[in-house]
Amino acid sequence: GQSLEQPSEVTAVEGAIVQINCTYQTSGFYGLSWYQQHDGGAPTFLSYNALDGLEETGRFSSFLSRSDSYGYLLLQELQMKDSASYFCAVRDPKDTGRRALTFGSGTRLQVQP
Amino acid sequence: NAGVTQTPKFQVLKTGQSMTLQCAQDMNHEYMSWYRQDPGMGLRLIHYSVGAGITDQGEVPNGYNVSRSTTEDFPLRLLSAAPSQTSVYFCASSYSDSDYEQYFGPGTRLTVT
Numbered sequence: 001g002q003s004l005e006q007p008s009e010v011t012a013v014e015g016a017i018v019q020i021n022c023t024y025q026t027s028g029f030y031g032l033s034w035y036q037q038h039d040g041g042a043p044t045f046l047s048y049n050a051l052d053g054l055e056e057t058g059r060f061s062s063f064l065s066r067s068d069s070y071g072y073l074l075l076q077e078l079q080m081k082d083s084a085s086y087f088c089a090v091r092d093p094k095d096t097g098r099r100a101l102t103f104g105s106g107t108r109l110q111v112q113p
Numbered sequence: 114n115a116g117v118t119q120t121p122k123f124q125v126l127k128t129g130q131s132m133t134l135q136c137a138q139d140m141n142h143e144y145m146s147w148y149r150q151d152p153g154m155g156l157r158l159i160h161y162s163v164g165a166g167i168t169d170q171g172e173v174p175n176g177y178n179v180s181r182s183t184t185e186d187f188p189l190r191l192l193s194a195a196p197s198q199t200s201v202y203f204c205a206s207s208y209s210d211s212d213y214e215q216y217f218g219p220g221t222r223l224t225v226t
Contacts, residue, residue, distance in 0.1 A: 030211065031213050042218060042219050043205075045213075045214040045215065045216075091210070091213070100158055101146070102172070103148075105155035
């Protein structure tokens with residue numbers, strides 16, 4: 001089986017930097033993904049880490065440490081529009097060997113002026 | 114491309130009624146999945162499919178059926194609706210079960226009274 005843990009809420013001010021952590025337990029591991037979801041909207045893909053280290057995409061970066069079963073999403077130069085929920089997700093082999101995507105319960109980020 | 118489409122957007126059912134949530138994608142994706150999202154609980158996988166004619170159960174399959182007769186369509190059937198099935202339902206697709214990016218539909222908000 002698998003489980004993912006992330007904080008339920010984070011608050012930060014506009015222009016600041018915020019880090020959202022994710023720890024996971026899986027029977028296998030095929031990478032850690034991050035998704036963003038605004039209220040009333042659908043989740044949208046942000047980033048993916050298969051190997052250890054930092055991946056940067058504009059203001060967003062994602063980090064993975066496979067030895068620690070840990071990753072984080074780093075958001076820089078926060079803007080009001082970054083207020084959303086952020087989910088980490090892993091692919092984990094089931095009994096069938098197929099790799100379904102499992103999501104954490106999400107971190108709600110509130111950006112304040 | 115329309116991407117992933119879902120119908121209806123909203124639905125109210127009485128306990129015991131049955132219905133089908135429709136999902137279609139025009140990206141020739143092999144992998145499709147259904148999630149439900151309840152407040153504070155993130156996305157939970159209901160059923161998924163790695164290709165036409167192949168389906169598997171996810172984390173919370175009870176009370177739901179799926180079939181995949183074509184690559185494009187992946188309908189979700191509620192057999193006998195219960196208030197516990199009140200939720201927002203998302204359909205998602207990707208090229209394969211090893212693809213790290215999933216594309217989500219806009220969701221169906223279902224209320225069972």
